[in-house]
Amino acid sequence: MRASFVFTEMGIAIRRNLSMVISVILVTFISLTFVGTAGLLQQQIGSMKTYWYDKAQVAVYLCTATSPKDVCPQGESSKDVQKTVTSRLNSPTLKPYIDTFYFENHDQAYKTFQKEFKNNAVAKYVTPAQLNETFWVKLKDPNQAPIIIESFSGLSGIEQVKDQRSYLDQIFSMLNIASLAAISIATLMLFSAALLISTTIRLSAVMRRREIGIMRLVGASNFYIQLPFILEGVVAGVIGSLLAGGAIVAVVNYFVQGYLVQQLPFTSFVGLADAFALLPGLIAIGGLIAGIAAASSIRRYLRV
Amino acid sequence: MISISQVTKSYRGAPRPALDNVSIEIDKGEFVFLVGASGSGKSSLMRMVLREDLPTAGSIHVLGENLVGIPNRRVPHFRRNLGVVFQDFRLLPNKTAAQNVAFSLEVIGKSRGFITEAVPEVLRLVGLEEKANSLPSELSGGEQQRVALARAIVNKPAILLADEPTGNLDPNTSEGIMDLLNRINLAGTTILMATHDRGIVDKYRKRVIELSQGKIVRDEQGSGYGNR
Numbered sequence: 206m207r208a209s210f211v212f213t214e215m216g217i218a219i220r221r222n223l224s225m226v227i228s229v230i231l232v233t234f235i236s237l238t239f240v241g242t243a244g245l246l247q248q249q250i251g252s253m254k255t256y257w258y259d260k261a262q263v264a265v266y267l268c269t270a271t272s273p274k275d276v277c278p279q280g281e282s283s284k285d286v287q288k289t290v291t292s293r294l295n296s297p298t299l300k301p302y303i304d305t306f307y308f309e310n311h312d313q314a315y316k317t318f319q320k321e322f323k324n325n326a327v328a329k330y331v332t333p334a335q336l337n338e339t340f341w342v343k344l345k346d347p348n349q350a351p352i353i354i355e356s357f358s359g360l361s362g363i364e365q366v367k368d369q370r371s372y373l374d375q376i377f378s379m380l381n382i383a384s385l386a387a388i389s390i391a392t393l394m395l396f397s398a399a400l401l402i403s404t405t406i407r408l409s410a411v412m413r414r415r416e417i418g419i420m421r422l423v424g425a426s427n428f429y430i431q432l433p434f435i436l437e438g439v440v441a442g443v444i445g446s447l448l449a450g451g452a453i454v455a456v457v458n459y460f461v462q463g464y465l466v467q468q469l470p471f472t473s474f475v476g477l478a479d480a481f482a483l484l485p486g487l488i489a490i491g492g493l494i495a496g497i498a499a500a501s502s503i504r505r506y507l508r509v
Numbered sequence: 510m511i512s513i514s515q516v517t518k519s520y521r522g523a524p525r526p527a528l529d530n531v532s533i534e535i536d537k538g539e540f541v542f543l544v545g546a547s548g549s550g551k552s553s554l555m556r557m558v559l560r561e562d563l564p565t566a567g568s569i570h571v572l573g574e575n576l577v578g579i580p581n582r583r584v585p586h587f588r589r590n591l592g593v594v595f596q597d598f599r600l601l602p603n604k605t606a607a608q609n610v611a612f613s614l615e616v617i618g619k620s621r622g623f624i625t626e627a628v629p630e631v632l633r634l635v636g637l638e639e640k641a642n643s644l645p646s647e648l649s650g651g652e653q654q655r656v657a658l659a660r661a662i663v664n665k666p667a668i669l670l671a672d673e674p675t676g677n678l679d680p681n682t683s684e685g686i687m688d689l690l691n692r693i694n695l696a697g698t699t700i701l702m703a704t705h706d707r708g709i710v711d712k713y714r715k716r717v718i719e720l721s722q723g724k725i726v727r728d729e730q731g732s733g734y735g736n737r
Binding site: 210415416418419420421422423424425426427429430 | 559581582585586587588589590591593599601612613615616617618660664
């Protein structure tokens with residue numbers, strides 16, 4: 206086995222078939238970029254989940270004068286309601302589940318609102334009285350929110366009990382759909398990349414049928430005949446996956462870390478380490494798909 | 510060396526078999542002319558000795574290998590003991606004479622040292638040492654066939670198959686190729702040569718096997734081309 210010979214043959218094959226090889230590289234590049242994006246989205250969802258789920262609380266909103274009449278017939282809830290809620294939260298039945306809780310009155314709620322909706326037109330129209338007085342309850346285990354919801358829903362003077370995670374879940378399900386979409390597109394494109402590779406390799410074999418014929422006559426082993434073609438596919442696939450890896454790293458570096466992090470400072474985003482962690486997987490997928498497609502194609506073309 | 514026993518080869522859709530119950534024994538060191546009209550089955554026979562095709566019935570043993578039973582992965586190794594030349598030379602147009610010969614050694618994994626020794630030597634043997642660096646397009650037909658012969662024998666095969674090696678050459682050039690084949694044969698290589706060249710067969714008086722419509726109609730030592 207002479208490696209230099211195999212690589213020379215592969216080089217000749219790639220040069221003769223350059224436009225097809227470039228198209229294979231591009232298709233692999235784009236499809237693996239989608240795969241990488243999906244991977245990044247999943248990591249993003251994961252890191253946001255740990256970040257936000259940790260902060261998420263159960264909010265017990267008390268009635269205001271402007272609450273809907275069907276849930277709050279008596280209007281603004283009285284001080285008694287506050288006392289009832291406080292004592293229930295401190296009762297032995299609920300206390301074991303609760304980490305901390307605090308009460309937020311109209312003015313505090315207004316301050317928080319003004320801060321969160323700064324630059325938003327709605328901040329100008331809201332008055333403190335319109336904002337619910339709220340008990341913010343932080344649970345030891347966020348999964349036990351239903352216990353709080355059950356114990357306070359229906360209590361008079363309480364407008365709503367809301368697990369904040371339900372908002373987050375909507376965001377996460379949207380991100381999940383986006384990453385699913387990226388994965389579906391990636392699968393389709395990887396499939397077309399595999400077809401393109403097998404066509405390219407067969408074309409390459411047809412262009413070199415004279416050499417192949419002679420190699421078979423003089424008794425070159427099948428492996429030796431096939432190897433340059435398989436390597437041709439693998440090299441194209443790996444170049445494509447390296448480009449995809451570069452694109453992923455660039456997106457994380459310039460868009461996520463360079464732009465998103467400044468725009469949304471209180472969110473944890475995927476970092477360069479996450480992007481680099483994806484690289485070996487991308488290269489493996491690109492190389493494997495190309496190798497398998499090339500091998501099966503050249504094997505069908507070159508029966509003894 | 511070559512033992513063909515009751516071989517029949519039918520191709521799908523053909524009205525009669527290409528080879529019909531053919532049996533041939535060829536011993537070490539023999540020089541055999543295979544003659545017959547186009548379509549008589551010469552090429553089918555050559556293809557089967559090379560294990561490019563399998564017989565429909567019968568058995569073929571070449572160099573101790575049972576070609577009907579040999580697994581596909583062993584075929585390349587088997588072929589390394591055979592040399593082949595064709596009417597159309599089959600040289601690589603973008604490689605020089607020396608590179609063409611070297612290519613056949615490279616692809617079976619011979620060392621660089623072996624190649625740099627063997628290639629000039631075999632080119633000298635076929636009388637082409639001057640043209641080692643010429644491309645096939647710069648060589649005459651006879652010279653191209655010499656390159657092809659050099660490629661076929663560089664690995665010192667036990668058997669040389671020649672499928673109409675003089676078919677594209679003028680009589681004088683053919684004479685030169687025949688001299689070369691004769692010398693290769695005298696050095697111990699068994700030669701099976703399919704040919705249409707009446708002059709050559711009549712001149713050399715070797716064993717002649719004549720095929721007609723897939724059957725052997727004549728198998729004589731020291732014979733000529735025949736009347737057909």
